[in-house]
Amino acid sequence: MRVCTAAQMRELDRRTIEEYGVPSLVLMECAGRGVADLIRRERGASGQRVVVLCGAGNNGGDGFVAARHLASAGAQVTTYLVGSADGLTPDARVNLQILERLGADLRTIAAPEELDAEETIFASATVIVDALLGTGLRSEVRDPARRTIERANRCRALRVAVDIPSGLDADTGAVLGVAFAADHTVTFGYPKVALVSHPGCERVGRLQVVDIGIPRQLEERATFAAELLEEAGVAPRLAARPAWGHKGTHGHLLVVAGSPGKTGAALLCGEAVLRSGAGLCTIAAPAPALAALECKTRELMLTPLLPEGAEPSDSDDVFAHLLAQVAGKAAVALGPGIPRGEGMARLIARLVRESPVPLVIDADGLNELAPQLPVLAEARVPVLLTPHPGEMATLTGSSVDRIQADRLGVATAFAQQHGVYLALKGARTIVASPDGRAFINPTGNAGLGSAGTGDVLTGLVGGLVAQKNDPLDALLVGVYVHGLAGDRAAARLGGRGMLAGDLLVEVGRVLKDLEA
Numbered sequence: 001m002r003v004c005t006a007a008q009m010r011e012l013d014r015r016t017i018e019e020y021g022v023p024s025l026v027l028m029e030c031a032g033r034g035v036a037d038l039i040r041r042e043r044g045a046s047g048q049r050v051v052v053l054c055g056a057g058n059n060g061g062d063g064f065v066a067a068r069h070l071a072s073a074g075a076q077v078t079t080y081l082v083g084s085a086d087g088l089t090p091d092a093r094v095n096l097q098i099l100e101r102l103g104a105d106l107r108t109i110a111a112p113e114e115l116d117a118e119e120t121i122f123a124s125a126t127v128i129v130d131a132l133l134g135t136g137l138r139s140e141v142r143d144p145a146r147r148t149i150e151r152a153n154r155c156r157a158l159r160v161a162v163d164i165p166s167g168l169d170a171d172t173g174a175v176l177g178v179a180f181a182a183d184h185t186v187t188f189g190y191p192k193v194a195l196v197s198h199p200g201c202e203r204v205g206r207l208q209v210v211d212i213g214i215p216r217q218l219e220e221r222a223t224f225a226a227e228l229l230e231e232a233g234v235a236p237r238l239a240a241r242p243a244w245g246h247k248g249t250h251g252h253l254l255v256v257a258g259s260p261g262k263t264g265a266a267l268l269c270g271e272a273v274l275r276s277g278a279g280l281c282t283i284a285a286p287a288p289a290l291a292a293l294e295c296k297t298r299e300l301m302l303t304p305l306l307p308e309g310a311e312p313s314d315s316d317d318v319f320a321h322l323l324a325q326v327a328g329k330a331a332v333a334l335g336p337g338i339p340r341g342e343g344m345a346r347l348i349a350r351l352v353r354e355s356p357v358p359l360v361i362d363a364d365g366l367n368e369l370a371p372q373l374p375v376l377a378e379a380r381v382p383v384l385l386t387p388h389p390g391e392m393a394t395l396t397g398s399s400v401d402r403i404q405a406d407r408l409g410v411a412t413a414f415a416q417q418h419g420v421y422l423a424l425k426g427a428r429t430i431v432a433s434p435d436g437r438a439f440i441n442p443t444g445n446a447g448l449g450s451a452g453t454g455d456v457l458t459g460l461v462g463g464l465v466a467q468k469n470d471p472l473d474a475l476l477v478g479v480y481v482h483g484l485a486g487d488r489a490a491a492r493l494g495g496r497g498m499l500a501g502d503l504l505v506e507v508g509r510v511l512k513d514l515e516a
């Protein structure tokens with residue numbers, strides 16, 4: 001499903017009106033009727049006490065239309081214009097005048113203290129419709145809209161947002177001071193970024209997209225901010241496995257991971273490689289960690305990361321030893337639990353420059369890569385990065401707060417600037433490719449915020465790359481499957497008690513369902 005910014009949606013509206021001759025009032029009528037239709041499906045109309053909160057913009061105009069349709073269906077509707085009527089858009093004014101001619105119950109809240117006189121109406125409402133601010137909001141919500149939203153959020157009524165919950169930045173999902181907490185959001189044409197991204201998605205409730213008449217011919221030529229991943233779009237990206245295949249044809253991944261005290265990271269990563277369907281996986285770890293790994297694994301192969309007695313560095317001997325491990329492998333995954341230090345940083349930089357196979361870099365591999373990002377431009381193979389927000393802050397020299405404030409923008413810009421495939425992990429993981437395309441993953445839950453779950457993702461993505469999946473496809477399938485495995489594990493165990501290892505069995509089951 002394609003996702004747009006506020007500006008992209010305005011452009012689609014404009015071209016629909018100017019190029020195809022669809023009147024703007026028709027678009028507003030379709031939007032408002034779509035809101036009324038949802039309420040009628042959820043609660044019916046007859047006997048419902050509906051409060052419709054409208055602003056002066058076109059979002060308010062949609063609300064006026066919804067109020068008219070609900071009243072016509074038998075609901076008891078009170079419609080409020082919150083703020084001054086002086087700023088009404090032409091289309092909103094037309095629909096307000098229609099309500100006036102119909103004798104509708106119309107009221108105005110021009111100042112926050114006027115809310116007190118409406119307490120009885122709010123308290124008795126069974127449905128509250130938010131048509132206050134729309135997608136154009138860019139600064140903090142001010143009174144009287146702020147106090148009105150706060151009052152609406154305290155109501156026990158069914159809360160329905162028109163296009164977007166008021167108070168959200170449509171392009172980032174940021175809450176601008178206060179935001180309407182919807183049980184349902186009815187959006188028009190296409191979802192806006194805020195509706196499918198964190199933290200905005202937490203205020204959306206159930207999302208319904210209503211077709212208001214944007215011609216499909218426009219979609220083929222329009223620009224969209226991102227695509228929301230769905231099972232139907234993810235499944236075809238999974239490379240087919242021939243019936244005659246064997247471990248040699250299913251790909252061999254080298255995992256550079258682990259160190260004393262961190263062998264669990266290497267094991268989780270390696271086991272995820274095999275759960276992804278890869279035929280073989282070899283873990284290259286420092287010699288002191290190999291004995292511990294040897295006692296804990298059956299299906300994984302092990303090899304020393306460094307020549308005997310050597311320290312991490314980019315010396316010819318050390319690098320030749322590493323390249324010998326890479327030989328015959330389809331890809332390399334690097335980072336979970338590796339030793340830190342200047343020598344490892346130099347070794348990673350040289351591997352990025354000279355690796356003959358695709359690289360997946362995560363965890364401390366990213367932290368060592370961060371001070372030397374220009375080396376990414378020298379890579380001869382696809383490079384895939386899977387940072388969490390803290391690692392992304394290190395890569396960009398920014399703060400976690402700034403990363404989280406515009407996850408889509410940060411990920412897209414970084415992938416394009418450095419020519420990498422990137423998965424910015426977290427609530428609603430963002431996947432970005434070097435050509436500017438971006439994707440938002442809806443699967444996953446807070447239970448994934450525990451030790452080792454990122455290592456599972458690294459192995460899953462690396463295993464998919466080793467099986468000759470396209471790098472972008474490997475990231476998309478990987479994050480979708482990883483999140484859905486987490487959802488299923490949480491359903492079985494509860495998110496609080498879920499461990500990274502619980503994902504491994506679920507990964508296989510999710511992949512089985514995708515293949516079906």
